[in-house]
């Protein structure tokens with residue numbers, strides 16, 4: 001018998017899948033469901049949950065084999081929040097019932113997820129959030145529904161989402177990090193109102209979300225009551241790797257279109273731009289290899305705070321490289337003609353023009369944690385430098401000055 005934990009083992013599994021489910025003859029969704037059931041969705045997940053309990057690195061072998069066979073993929077860009085943030089959190093903190101209910105349609109893309117974390121007035125101070133969740137029967141464990149009231153903001157994909165990961169305050173009488181609980185929120189609940197927010201690119205990728213009397217069954221709580229901050233750390237650490245650490249080929253990512261323009265259009269070149277391009281090319285390559293290292297770390301356990309450094313580098317480089325591209329292309333780079341209000345399903349950095357890349361990259365240093373806050377995390381949790389003074393650490397949330 002071939003072991004699942006070897007390249008040959010997973011190749012054999014792929015052959016079995018393809019023999020029983022011809023991708024050319026099946027609807028893409030039916031093929032994706034079969035792929036999940038064969039354990040070839042994310043091989044490092046447990047058996048029965050889309051995986052084989054195999055090393056994460058073998059996923060690349062599976063993906064290459066299936067791509068070569070013309071099999072459909074699950075469009076990871078469209079369902080990035082589900083894959084990058086919700087799935088690892090559900091895997092770690094979910095009950096068996098939750099894992100079996102949520103992971104398959106999340107992975108196939110049948111159900112899109114969004115993240116209801118940020119709030120007006122809390123933002124980077126995520127633990128300062130005000131959205132309240134009150135248990136209807138007034139207490140006890142394993143009790144009735146939770147009723148949620150509050151407002152979230154900057155919620156990417158809320159307009160497409162079926163489910164949300166949500167953090168809410170369940171105990172205002174304890175310090176702010178302790179009284180938070182983590183839930184899965186049904187975006188089709190009548191108390192959920194989603195309003196578009198237009199951004200600098202003209203489109204509305206994200207939203208304000210108003211929660212009024214939203215009813216969440218206790219069975220949709222992730223982790224223990226009051227333990228939401230700890231659960232959210234899993235989401236946030238995965239988020240930083242998901243944003244900053246995708247696998248890229250050499251000269252992939254944001255540097256690719258600039259390097260291509262440089263090669264193909266010698267008339268644009270100047271010695272000064274040459275120096276800057278080379279500096280950024282080298283930095284992009286260093287960041288790419290650094291991401292590889294963090295992914296290896298992820299493969300052997302939970303991601304650490306080092307992912308914050310990766311996300312920082314990703315944001316800075318994207319902004320510098322897209323700025324250089326606009327300078328290289330001159331007027332052509334500034335052209336950005338279409339301000340039609342659209343509600344995209346993905347952030348399409350490479351299918352669009354330089355002006356779009358330049359504008360959209362501005363958000364990279366804010367989304368998923370601002371660069372300033374990530375620098376604090378790297379300073380305190382990676383380098384062990386003295387922490388920022390925190391006078392609110394032992395004060396009940398309800399007594400904090402606002």
Ligand SMILES: Cc1cc2nc3c(=O)[nH]c(=O)nc-3n(C[C@H](O)[C@H](O)[C@H](O)COP(=O)(O)OP(=O)(O)OC[C@H]3O[C@@H](n4cnc5c(N)ncnc54)[C@H](O)[C@@H]3O)c2cc1C
Nearest residue numbers: 115116117118123124154155156363366367368369370372
């Ligand atoms: C494109 C985009 C998509 C997003 N998608 C989502 C989403 O899907 N779901 C979601 O929940 N959120 C989302 N966000 C929200 C994002 O996570 C927040 O905007 C971010 O955490 C910052 O919060 P804030 O905007 O309230 O700014 P604030 O927290 O008010 O920060 C303002 C400024 O103060 C700085 N600052 C704050 N505290 C400190 C500190 N302790 N030390 C140093 N500097 C500090 C910040 O770095 C920043 O420069 C998205 C944001 C963007 C731009």
